[in-house]
Amino acid sequence: MNARIWRGAAIAVGLALALPGCAGGSADANQAAVAKTIPVTITSANGAHVFAVEVAKTAAEQERGLMYRTDLKKDGGMIFAPYPAGGGAPREASFWMKNTPTALDIIFIRPDGTIATIAENTVPFSETPVASGEPVSAVLEILGGRAGELGIAPGDKVSWAK
CATH class of the missing domain: 1.20.5 (Single alpha-helices involved in coiled-coils or other helix-helix interfaces)
Known part of the structure; x- marks a missing residue:
């Protein structure tokens, strides 16, 4: 018994x-599900800034993104590469903050590796679409406010091991 x-x-x-x-x-x-990190370097007017980011390659990883996460480090984040998942031609990206409790800077990256646009301090839990405004081949999410703190701007170069 x-x-x-x-x-x-x-x-x-x-x-x-x-x-x-x-x-x-x-x-x-x-x-x-996405524990491995890789270095991503953004070269701006005031120098190089290195982030240790998780990689979201598959459609499932890209759909989940940083949802539910409250542990994002100051120089951490997630790169969606290739975007869209599986590769293909660059396309306009649209992200939202559904189920994402932490404000993020969403950095949209052109096929040539330069930053197209930055959506700074996105609103946690918002379902309002945040669009790239032009075709992109990768998207980088970092802690909200970091792009401004570091002087990261459109046109800056982003590089990582692909």
């Missing part, structure tokens, strides 16, 4: 631990 109770309790605990990951609402599950 005791073994049966323990087995039932173990199953219940296992289900309780598995369900948040299935719902897609777990920050830990989101972070574990």
